[in-house]
Amino acid sequence: MVRSVACQLFLGYVSGVAEKCDFEGLVRLSDAAKAAGVTVAQLSYYLQVGVVGPTQLSEAGQRLFDDRAVKRIAMVRMLNDGGYGLREIREIFMEGRT
Numbered sequence: 001m002v003r004s005v006a007c008q009l010f011l012g013y014v015s016g017v018a019e020k021c022d023f024e025g026l027v028r029l030s031d032a033a034k035a036a037g038v039t040v041a042q043l044s045y046y047l048q049v050g051v052v053g054p055t056q057l058s059e060a061g062q063r064l065f066d067d068r069a070v071k072r073i074a075m076v077r078m079l080n081d082g083g084y085g086l087r088e089i090r091e092i093f094m095e096g097r098t
Contacts, residue, residue: 026055026067032065036073043073051076051090 054063
């Protein structure tokens with residue numbers, strides 16, 4: 001029961017993020033942060049500790065994100081807000097549970 005409620009909350013959260021992901025192609029770090037509901041500083045920290053990564057780098061070295069990456073950033077925030085540490089979240093992603 002608790003798991004299904006958590007899943008419903010997560011799906012509702014991601015649906016809200018998905019509505020913000022109305023872009024085509026790739027977006028810069030600041031736009032990805034805004035769409036995922038995190039600050040630029042939070043996203044930069046997530047990148048630094050290796051919880052998320054950019055989809056690709058531009059020729060100028062800017063980090064670019066697609067809608068899937070933005071949804072993953074939102075998932076990191078939701079899990080972190082739910083009490084998971086970033087190390088645990090990284091392990092969840094590395095184990096392929098997402």
